Structure formats: structure tokens, C-alpha cells
Amino acid sequence: MSDVEMLEIIPIPALEDNYIWLLVQQGHAVVVDPGDAAPVISALTQGNYILDAILVTHHHGDHTNGIAALLEHSPSAQVYSPHNPRFSFDYQTVNADSSLSLFGDSLMLTVLSVPGHTLDHVAYVGESKFDDKKQLFCGDTLFGAGCGRLFEGTPAQMFHSLQQLAQLPVDTAIYCAHEYTAHNLRFALSLQPTHASLLARQAATTALRAQGLPSLPSSLALELATNPFLRCHEPGLQDVTKMQEPLEVFTQLRQMRNRF
Template sequence: MLEKESEFTIHPITVLQDNIVWVWVHNCNAVVVDPSISRPVEKWLLDKNLSLEAILQTHHHDDHIGGTQKLIKRWPNAKVIAAKKELKRIPFQTFSVDDNDIFYLMDSKIKVIEVHGHTNNHLAFYVSNGNTKYNILFPGDTLFGGGCGRLLEGTPSQMFESLYKLNSLPENTKIYSAHEYTENNLKWALTLKSNDISIIERLKIVHKQRQRGIPSLPSTISEERKTNLFLRAKNVEEFTILRRHKDSWKC
């Protein structure tokens, strides 16, 4: 399934257990986001006769960078864009960025947003293009459909601040998260908000999508504001309680 974005498309490649590698295509070029493994991505690009222009790396975990080095062997001119602070853990990066940096790819402006919490030095990439009706966010493992990332290196206050940053983006921003967790997250949310109509209705839609093998993503900032309990948390204390509850919850 190709998600049309005016003059470009974004395609999900599902790999491993629940990872999604997003491939953003414009004309004959492609940008790959967090390639867990290389083979299905390389095959997809070659089948479409596409040239790899760049790889966006949100953080250093192997299920996000595991395929990068093989891809850049096949396309040696492709940029590997990652956090300058992660030179040790992503040493093969060729285009290093910091918080609030702006760069351009495929006729679009991209802003770097530092979103600590899941890991230190985690990045989100915010894509804006004047020819589209909405903007695009690649949040990695910071923001999921109905959820957020586990706190593996960061603190609750860091993640709360990171989610606040993302929640401040325009409501029509489309969110291309790196994992298919939406159905599980919404089931958890219903254990706390059993009468919440927005969560109930979204879960029905997502369940049907997943039964048909369709990704539940992308979502939007607007949709997450209505159904994501972590975005709805009013303060760090409430967020901390929710994160601990989710960490101990069994589906």
C-alpha cells in the first residue's frame, strides 16, 4: 500500500516482529527511515528502480540501524543522517545533526527535533513541504499509535517534555512511527478508560485493519490527542503513573 503525499509517496515495509521501515519516494529517489534489516529494503528499491538518497536514523538500537551498512554498500553515495551526539553508537553516519537543525531532502524541509526518553540522543524528523496538505513526522520509538516508547535510558520528565514537543506540531501532521503497536496500546488504554468513545472507536478500526493485514499507521497528531493517554497526561506525575502501569500490563 502506498500512502500518497502529493508529489511523493511513503511505503511501509514490515520486518522482524513488529518493526516498520518507512520508504519515502520522490521521483526516482528514496529516503529510508530506520532500516532494521537490509534485504527486503534493498529488494523493494531495486524492484522499483529507485536510488537511495539518504537514510534517517532516529536512534542507535540495532532494530533501527541493523540494515544500514549493507544498504550503503549498495548505494555508497547515500547520506546516513543521525545525531552528532551518537557518533560512537552510529559511527557510520555521514551527515551529523543536532536539535533544531534544518536540512533539505527530496524538495522538502526537514527539522530535527531532539526527543530524549526512550534513549539518550533520540531524534524525530519533521518534514514540511509547501505542496502538501499536511506535514510528516518520523518519531522513531518516541511516539506510537496510542502509546510512547519505554524509558530505557531517559527519565519520565524527559519523555514528557519530548511528547510535549511533538504534541505542539500542527494537528494534521501525519505520524509514521517505527513499530506496529497501536492495537495493543489501545487495549491497554481501555483498561483505564473503559468508556472513552474515541478510544473504543479507534480500536474497532485498528482491529479491522490488522485483521486484513493493513498497518494501523500513519496516524495524526489530532488522532493521538484524542486517544493517546500519554499525550493526554497533564503533568510528569500523571505521565509517570501511566508509563509504569503500561510497563507492568500484560495483554
């Protein structure tokens, strides 16, 4: 197998703490949640990539504000997005169980509906012909050691969305849209200060950030071991929140994280 065939996923830091994910294969590119066009155009130009598609997880401006300029730069690119009547650009609507074929047919994407952060939020689960590992582009639903704020949805919706993501294969690579891992780990350790897996992840994250490297992608296995919002069934977090039912634990944790 040649390196040319392999899917490459490049983080493009943008705005204050966003990551725009650039998927590249054989000179073609797909971009996820471009909140700013300039760094994407720079990466496309530097790599001499042809932009085939733009994937949108939800309507917030820090995920969509760069789309119009990108379409001026690459007018043949196809935008895929959940429905939003406020968008001024043309796009193909995606919803739960939509499937997309990119880079010819070498990357297949399945769309999941994951409301909570917003009501229209979707996630994209990728599976490359050249790699058995799945990729999850989850926008602001799941973060490194955390989850998104509830701007539009209910705690029950977000809890269900996270449980849906937790059913993916444990080696799924998690591509979140923000560099929030270090702060989320500080919150998690405020709840469980001696948790060995949390302490190990904090040390690894600190080392990566000290080198100017992203803390992402994560893996689902790592999130299941360290992310408090995926561990609401555990007695330790039930004790901390003084709640028993996982949804009640989640709701309390999200309120606590909002104040942290």
C-alpha cells in the same frame, strides 16, 4: 499537479513488528530507521529507486542494523543521525533544530531532540513543497496510542518530548516505527473502558489489521484524542492514576504500561 511530483511514503514491515518508512519521489528514495537491509533493498530494486539518504532517529539495532549493507548497495547515500561513537559507518550529525533538504528542495525536514526512549533520540518533521500537511517520523518516542519505554531517559524528559510533539499542527501525519497500536489501545481501554474515542479507534485498528494493513500513519489529532500519554492533564486519567500533576500522571501511566 502530476502524481510524479507527489511524495509517497511506503511502509516496509521488518523484523518482528518494525516499520521502515520509505519516502519516494521521482525515482529517488529516502529511508528511515532501516533495522534490516533486505526488505529495503528489495523495495528499492522493485521500484528502481535511487537511495539518496538514510535517516536515523536513535541508535538501537532494530533501527540501524541494516545501514552498513544499504551503504554497500547504495554507496552514495548520505546517512543523517544523532551522534554515536559506536557507529562504524560515516554519517552527518543532526541535532535539535538541524534542517535537511531532500529530493532537491521539495522536502524540508526539521530535526527535534526528543530524549526519553534514548538520550540521543531525534524526530524528523517533514514539509513537502506539494502538500501542506506535515509528516512526523518519530522513531520510538510516540506510538499509536502509546509512547516508548524509558531505556535511558527520565520520565520528565519523555514527558517534555511528547509535549513538544503535541505542539505540531493537528493534521500532522505520525509515522511511528512499530506496530504497537492494538496493544496500546488495550492498555488505554483498561484505564477507561467506556471511552468512546478509544473504542472507535480500537474498531478501526482491528479492521485495518484484519486486512493486513498498517494501523499507521496516525494523525496528531487522533493521538491527542486517544493517546493516554498525551492526555495526562485530563481528570479521568488523574483519577485512574490517583495523581494530579501531568508529569506525575505520565510517570504512573508509564509504570503501569510497563507491567501491562
